[in-house]
Amino acid sequence: MRITGYRTATTVHDWGRPIGDANGAVDSGRTSVPVVIVTTDVGLEGIGLGSYDGIDTVFPALDGQDPRAVVALYDRMLAWVFKRGHAGAVFGAIGALDMALWDLKAKAVEQPLWRLLGARDHVVPAYASGLDGPLADEELARLHKRFAERGLQAVKVKGGLDVAADLRRLGLVAELYRDITGQTPALMLDANEAWSRKEAVRHIQRIEEHVDLAWVEEPVRRWDVDGLALVTQSVKAAIATGENLTGLEQFRPLVAGNAVDIVQTGSVWGITHFLRVAALAHAFDLPISPVGYNVNPLAHAAAVVPNHLSIEIQDLAAPIGITADQEVADGHLVLGESPGLGYTVDEDAIARLGDAAGWGDNAGPHVRPDRAGRRLVGKPAIRPRDQV
Template sequence: MRITGYRTLSTVHDWGRPIGDANGTVGSGRTSVPIVVLTTDTGLEGIGLGSHDGVDALFPALDGQDPRAVVALYDRMLAWVFKRGHTGAVFGAIGALDMALWDLKAKAVEQPLWRLLGARDHVVPAYASGLDGPLPDDELIRLHKQFAERGLQAVKLKGGLDVADDVRRLDLLSELYREQIGSAPALMLDANESWARKEAVRHIRRIEEHVDLAWVEEPVRRWDVDGLAMVTRSVKAAVATGENLTGLEQFRPLLAANAVDIVQTGSVWGITHFLRVSALAHAFDLPVSPVGYDVNPLGHAAAVVPNHLSIEIQDLGMPVGIRADQEVVDGHLVLGEAPGLGYVVDEDAIARLAGPGSWDEDAGPHVRPDRAGRRLVVKPAIRNGEAR
């Protein structure tokens, strides 16, 4: 089997609600989902999700190769961008192609990827996380009631701007999940790199006077080894980070400095990256937790990782034109028996889309606000335009 070509598609995920975090909001609730499809001379096609940026430059590294040599081809792609670097969107393109390669490898032997990777079971522990920063209380409760009805027993809230608001919203979720599941849920708070070091410690300690936090996520900048280590030493909650790091070389300093308690990877960076980071974390006796993405592509890899803690479920719906052989049941992501990743893409449905989605709006969560890490008060005065 040889790789013969590729095509790119773009669909949308309609969340049915505004989504966002401390950095910003996508008010339309309609976001883009890039898809890469690798074609082969046998007619099999591999599906990957991640980024289109850099695919054109990376494809020559795969052209004519046997896709079953996934790990070697992953390193070949890294070598292909040796001089200009593999970070950012390019790493997302590597991740999408890597995902498509693993999909092909499993399809070639007509097995689901979780079984090909060597997992004993196809049931993966999961937690709820609705990108719920902009939601008012009634919509927050409505959303998380759906998660609780699926048996999820841990929940992550977007916050970080107002201590009192975070405590109140965490209490709301705790009460809701107690009613639905009959016990207190594990509670997490995600600040999305919005704090300075001391600001993080002050905010978390004040929350911990009222709420038992399982972990706090990305309290300071992703590369701030000293700052993350300081936060870890200063609060009771575990510190989770890593979703925006691209490559083992970015994780190594954090682990060596005891600056992280829960090691995370972003789903858009691919399966091989997750497996390698998980092995590195395992050497330090640290758990890993994949950050969620459309159709939960790291679920198959999480099923085989011995130090996997829980996978993030961001939504119960699917992007337009994508079906996945998986479901959320009794607090777990349950993977099916369909070959590969278990994805089916309806290109006709995607072609009928009325318009694109976006993550890159000026007021969206992917654009860092001017005052992030420098907020003395919750709502700073507006001067020369809108303060964020």
């Protein structure tokens, strides 16, 4: 079996609500989902989700190769761009291709990827999240009611701009989950790098006077080893970070500096990246928790690593034109028996979409606000729609 080419498409995920965090919002609730399909000379095709920016630069490393040599091909892609740099969008393209190669490898032996990787079970612990920064309280409750009804017993809330608002929202979801599941949920707060070091300590300590937080995510900048170490030493909650780091070389200083309690990886960086970071974390007795993405592509790999804690579930629906053999039930993500990642892509349905959605451009959560890390008084960057 040899790789013969690839094609790309961009579909849309309709969240049915505004989404965002401390940095901004996508008011339309519609975001683009890039898709990469790798083709072979035997007719099998592999599906990868994530950015394909720069894919023309990376793909020659794969052209004509046997896709079953996934790990070797991952290193070949990194080597192919080592002077151009493999961070950012290029690392995303490597991740999407890597995902497609793992999909192909499992399809070639007609097994779900979780089984090929050596997992004993296909049931993966999960927690609820919803990119819920711009939601008013009523919308927040409506969103998390759906998660709680699936039995999820841990929940992450976006925040970081206002202590009173964070306490109110954390209290709201805690009460809702208790009412539905009968248990007090584990609570997490995600600040998305909104604070300076002392802003983080001050904000978290004030919340911890009232709420037992399981973890706080990305309290300061992703590369700030000293800052993250200061925060984790100053608060009771665990500190989680890593979703925006690319490559083991970026994780090593955090682990060596005791600056992270829960290691995270972004789904869009691929499966091999996740497996390697998980092994690094495991060597230091640290748990790993994959950050969510459309139809949870890291779930198969999470099922096999010994230090997996919980995978983030951002939505219960799939992007337009994509189906996935998985479900959220009894507080877990349950993977099916379909070969590979269990995805199917309806390219005709995607082609009929016309213009794809974006991430909100300058107002979206991928643009850092001017005053991030320099706020004397918290000021919401996102106003709930009922206050606009």
